[in-house]
Amino acid sequence: MRRRPKILAALAALALPIAAIGVSSSGPPAEASTPAPGLAAAFQSAAQQYGVPESVLLAVSYAETRWDDHQGKSSTSGGFGPMHLTAGDPSALVERSAGQKLAKGDSLRTLYEASDLTGLDPVALRNDAAANVAGGAAVLASYQKSLGLPVGAATSPASWYAAVASYSGATNKVGASAFADDVYTILARGAARTTNTGQQVSMPAVAATPERDQLSRLKLAAGAKDSAGVECPSGLACESLPAPYQKTGDAATDYGNHDLANRPKTGKVDYIVIHDTEGGWQGTLNLVQDPTYVSWQYTMRSSDGHTWQHVKADDVAWHAGNWYVNMHSIGIEHEGFAAQGATWYTEALYRNSARLVKYLAKKNNIPLDRAHIIGHDQVPGTIPSTVAGMHWDPGPYWDWEHYFDLLGAPIYGHKIFPVRTGSIVTIKPGFASNVQVVTDCVTAGTACAPQGTNFVYLRQAPDDAAPLVKDLGLRPGSSASTTQVSDIGARAAAGSQYVVAQRSGDWVAVWYLGALAWFKSPASAPDAFAKPGLVVKPKAGKVTVPVYGRAYPEQAAYPAGIPYQAVTPLQYSIGAGQAYPVGDATIETDYYRATTFDGQPPTDHVQVLGKDRYYQIWFGHRMAYVRAADVDLRPAF
Incomplete structure (x- = not known):
């Protein structure tokens, strides 16, 4: 629903960061120890x-x-x-x-x-x-x-x-x-x-x-020129630049560019979505002030992390390309280009974004993990026809591991737990040394300039020469995924979780989009670590279980005057014997009806709540939802 186009731009510069370590709060002032040359x-x-x-x-x-x-x-x-x-x-x-x-x-x-x-x-x-x-x-x-x-x-x-x-x-x-x-x-x-x-x-x-x-x-000025009413932490330079909520035509449905709500009463906030702008900050600010365009809650400047708030957190912005996710999320646009990476993803941007996200997560009771602090590339398509058009920002060069270190919630697994069949693994490949082959940043078929990446490739067999796994939603034919910068079909990103299906030497196979997917994770330099958690498995007797891009209510939940929103499975499914980690077992089954300007309950600007429960799961590169009635919820082995 209502999403903006993104424009691929040229690759520019390199930066290869990893995490800070070591904490001490006592002792005398000290200088650095005798350094190595260089x-x-x-x-x-x-x-x-x-x-x-x-x-x-x-x-x-x-x-x-x-x-x-x-x-x-x-x-x-x-x-x-x-x-x-x-x-x-x-x-x-x-x-x-x-x-x-x-x-x-x-x-x-x-x-x-x-x-x-x-x-x-x-x-x-x-x-x-x-x-x-x-x-x-x-x-x-x-x-x-x-x-x-x-x-x-x-x-x-x-x-x-x-x-x-x-x-x-x-x-x-x-x-x-x-x-x-x-x-x-x-x-x-x-x-x-x-x-x-x-x-x-x-x-x-x-x-x-x-x-x-x-x-x-x-003798500096006090702060931002207009910080009245902004929902920002005190240490962040933040000002208000409201997105317009106004009619754009004669019909009640002609309006923009967001919806008034009363969250969490009209739907709790479960996610913070990390976007990049695919343009400069001034152009982005111009767009969010256009009532015929779309909206998001915040824009952050690359050079210094200066932030503008456009939509209140309790209102619904149109940013994710999935209405269910819009209903339950806050969107933050970061100035930058996904194919350029570190030139735009500056340390100031990371630090100030983490400062804002920590504030918003605490205020809205959002867990600081990769199932809830998500990239736009994790948002699922709503129905089969929308899957291929979903976005892929902030892209392969966003350093999730460093970002979560700054959030105070490091991405981790446990070396003490063996990575074995049935266990959940968390992907953590490092960033600086994880220089994967990526193409098409500037010219089709040409390799991008090397820099750290946030993912590992998934293959159809335990062999470096094996083709990448398939994503039938992104490539409806039978072709394998590619190394193109925008192709997320065979990428397991840092912080994502999967269930181990097999092991073969240095290779690990996980369940991914309904099939086996292999990545190399040698014991001497692992890219994944075991972690306790819950998994879903098809109920006994079910050959396949459908997955969904949204958790809408059952038809009986809709009152008179509110049309039923069909619950349509995506083109993927979970086969018998497969298992997938649970990202959230407590999501709301609901639909926020908001289709007319300044609409009023009981038929508009109202939350429809259902009884048919869903779980959010890690499924492929993107998240997905499954009906609780179709699966068993169990601890991982």
């Missing part, structure tokens, strides 16, 4: 040369890029290297020599500021990671000096709060303090990871109570 040594050297505590320099870089260098390519906000030194609009970069003064209005182009402070050429600052780190240290130190605060590698990390806030480039207190608070959270936890270039960098946890009162020295 990037770690560059942080140590720059900290000493420019008088910045090494832990602060490491934490700022981690908050900006997680220490990745993007191989000399810019982010969407024109930032380069591990320190994300900014050079203005990345589409209109102007080369400048060292020593050439900044033009008026260029104060946030920190790459050129770093060039002035270090004497290093802007090209080196863009392309050489060590030079970039030195430039970032020089900029941080200059901010500290300008605020009249002490400089020195041995100074307390707590005394650098305002300088760190300045480094964010935010123009208001909300954005600046949110970035600084993230940096000090990273300091408190510590971090360690391998960067996209294979550099191992670590930062021990540091106990430092930031001097937040320093923020007043920056």
Whole structure:
């Protein structure tokens, strides 16, 4: 129902992040341990040369890029290297020599500021990671000096709060303090990871109570220009930009672009749907203000995570392409292009999105797991004819594992439980090192630039040369799935769950779309881990069980004046002997009737509740629903 088109765009840059580790909340301030050669040594050297505590320099870089260098390519906000030194609009970069003064209005182009402070050429600052780190240290130190605060590698990390806030480039207190608070959270936890270039960098946890009162020295505006009534956490720069609810023609059914409701009374909120915009943020904001278009609850900017709210959480936005999911979800659009990945999916975007999702999940009692915090690519088709046209964003380059680390709900399984026939496995392939072959990002038939991916391929046999599994909904013929960037037919994404059907050496077969699907998961480097949970199996005597794209009520539940919404099975089915994990056993069987402008109960703007129960299950790449009457609910082996 009512979904917008998405436009495939060209691939741009690389970023290969994995999760942060190590938490400590006590002990004296500490600097990083003696580093290995390479990037770690560059942080140590720059900290000493420019008088910045090494832990602060490491934490700022981690908050900006997680220490990745993007191989000399810019982010969407024109930032380069591990320190994300900014050079203005990345589409209109102007080369400048060292020593050439900044033009008026260029104060946030920190790459050129770093060039002035270090004497290093802007090209080196863009392309050489060590030079970039030195430039970032020089900029941080200059901010500290300008605020009249002490400089020195041995100074307390707590005394650098305002300088760190300045480094964010935010123009208001909300954005600046949110970035600084993230940096000090990273300091408190510590971090360690391998960067996209294979550099191992670590930062021990540091106990430092930031001097937040320093923020007043920056003389920043209070916050967003219009934050009245927004449903956002206090640490997120968020403003209101309402989507129109108005008539678009003479008929009662001519209206847009969302529906008024009273959730959870008219249907509880079960899901938060992660979208990408497939366009820039300004164009996206223009679209959501068009009453003849569709809607979503929030839009988030890539460069800094700035957020606009368009539709209240208790109203129903038109964003998922599935009315049942619309009824029960909140949609968040993230500025970016699914085929470009890390250029647009910035650390600021991930962190602020996680901040918003945690707030919304707590407010609406939504579990923080991959069955409820879902990608648009997990939303099922409503009936067989709509399956092939469903969306695939945020795509293979969205780092679900890092995202759930930020949510405080890491994707996990248990090594202590054996992966055996009948057990549930959770897919967790890593991200940085999981560089799968993906094609057609720019040119048909051409491989996409390598970068980390969030999935493993599923094959028809335990062999690397075996064809990928089939998805009869996406490819109605008998052809196998492909490696095309938009083809999700044979992808098991991070956090998704399946039931093991067989094992053969390093290979694991799971039940997937009614058939066997194989992926390699050697014991030495597993891509899946066992996890307890519930599964559904066809009731005894049933040869097949239908699956559905929505959990609508039975015909008898509809009162007079409200037409029955047919419950139509999809083209898939569950065979005898198969099993699928349960994502949610407590969903509502309902239909929210909202078809006319400002309609009134009892025939419009009313929830129809049914008695025929359904379970949400992990079925293929997308989720699906099964009738409770058709299956048995059991613990996994």
